[in-house]
Amino acid sequence: QKEVEQNSGPLSVPxxxxxxxxxxxxxxxSQSFFWYRQYxxxxxxxxxxxxxxxxxxxxRFTAQLNKASQYVSLLIRDSQPxxxxxYLCAVNGAGTASKLTFGTGTRLQVTL
Amino acid sequence: xxxxxxxxxxxxTEMGQEVTLRCKPxxxxxxxxxxxxxxxxxxxxxxxxxxxVPIDDSGxxxxxxxxxxxxxxxxxxxxxxxxPRDSAVYFCASTSQGNQPQHFGDGTRLSIL
Numbered sequence: 001q002k003e004v005e006q007n008s009g010p011l012s013v014p015x016x017x018x019x020x021x022x023x024x025x026x027x028x029x030s031q032s033f034f035w036y037r038q039y040x041x042x043x044x045x046x047x048x049x050x051x052x053x054x055x056x057x058x059x060r061f062t063a064q065l066n067k068a069s070q071y072v073s074l075l076i077r078d079s080q081p082x083x084x085x086x087y088l089c090a091v092n093g094a095g096t097a098s099k100l101t102f103g104t105g106t107r108l109q110v111t112l
Numbered sequence: 113x114x115x116x117x118x119x120x121x122x123x124x125t126e127m128g129q130e131v132t133l134r135c136k137p138x139x140x141x142x143x144x145x146x147x148x149x150x151x152x153x154x155x156x157x158x159x160x161x162x163x164x165v166p167i168d169d170s171g172x173x174x175x176x177x178x179x180x181x182x183x184x185x186x187x188x189x190x191x192x193x194x195x196p197r198d199s200a201v202y203f204c205a206s207t208s209q210g211n212q213p214q215h216f217g218d219g220t221r222l223s224i225l
Contacts, residue, residue: 032211043203043216044155051211088155098143098210099168102155 003027004091006103014111019076021106023089026070033065033072034090037083038105044088048074079110114138116217118204124223130192133220136185137206145214146179146189147203155203161187162210194224 005024013019021035032051036044048063050056050072056063062075072091076083086105093099117136125131137144145160159169164181172179176195181187191198201221205214 034213036216043219046213046215049213092211098145098160098162098207099157100145100214101157104154 003093003101004089004103006087006089006106008104009107010109011106012109012111013079015079015081017079019079019083019108019110021074021076021087021089021108023072023074023091023103024070025072025089025091025101027091027093028067028070030067030070030091030093032092032100033063034100035061035063035072035074036088036090036102038086038088040085047087076108079108081110081112084108084110116204116206116215118202118217118220120220121218122221122223124225125194126225127195128193129224130190131194131198131222131224133189133202133204133222135187135189135204135217137187137204138215139185141206141208141215142184143207143210143214144181144187145205145207146187147205147216149201149203149219158189196224198222199224 003026035048037047038044050063050065060077064073086107088105089103090100119134146158149155158171159179161181179189201219203219204217207214
């Protein structure tokens with residue numbers, strides 16, 4: 001079983017719609033959760049991070065965390081073509097706050 | 113502020129040669145991470161340092177790989193001898209505290225022929 005799982009996609013949404021990206025993790029002790037965006041040929045870029053259960057909003061982005069279900073999601077409102085990229089979920093391990101495990105990423109395509 | 117700086121951006125070399133990748137973390141960041149990204153395996157942590165000391169090198173694939181951090185502003189990742197399966201993009205990242213977001217450099221695209 002993979003430690004951090006994401007649907008590889010592609011997830012295709014029309015411009016202006018809400019994109020919902022999901023991630024599950026196996027380590028119940030994980031405390032820190034990150035979403036990175038990676039354009040083709042570029043480096044991962046931090047989008048959101050969340051530490052507590054519930055929602056965290058930043059502009060068009062909302063991160064949702066449910067530790068009981070071991071589930072973290074990223075919502076992108078009013079999706080734009082420039083949001084088309086691969087989104088990586090990263091989770092730290094219990095007892096190793098520094099060590100992140102990355103999912104394989106979900107490729108998002110925002111269509112005109 | 114300058115971000116994480118990696119060099120070279122691209123490296124093409126022949127099998128058996130020594131490869132040295134370089135990284136300058138963001139000033140004031142005490143943690144430095146080396147990752148490797150491939151299509152097959154995704155983004156994998158190789159090793160990380162805290163205050164210039166290697167903390168976890170369990171991701172280093174084999175003895176051909178070594179990493180050093182002689183001071184707070186410089187780290188190297190060496191592969192000797194290199195093999196075609198080492199071809200990948202290698203990223204360096206840094207952060208100020210262990211549980212804070214990591215900031216990535218632009219990466220080194222390594223091709224071993």
